[in-house]
Amino acid sequence: MDIFVGSLPFKLKEKELKELFEKFGEVTSAKIVKSKSTRQNKGFGFVDMPNEEEVRKAIFELNGFEIMGRNIEVSLSEKKDKSKAKSTKAPKLNSQGKLFVKDTYKPFKGIDKRGKR
């Protein structure tokens, strides 16, 4: 389960990020995106957790968690699809992976009006 973590402090390290998520469950891998050589870290990272339930707790608890005087944002990653996307048509979460959203999903209705004649 890939988790996107944003608003990370530049002082934060992958190890700390990993431990931060390990407090809520098992963390397979944690990485922080940054430039090649320079210290220009993008300020966001990714955490991989095998247990989905722990992922929920981690996201729920770490989303907006204040660390180093900075609040971090945690959510499910949308890109980087490791699997081949079998055909999960009934996800527990929304398509965006927002756990807090209740029912903001509005399918398009009546977009096709059938041309004249």
Added chain:
DNA sequence: GATGAGCGG
């Protein structure tokens, strides 16, 4: 060397 919305290998 600093930077603050963003999805990396």
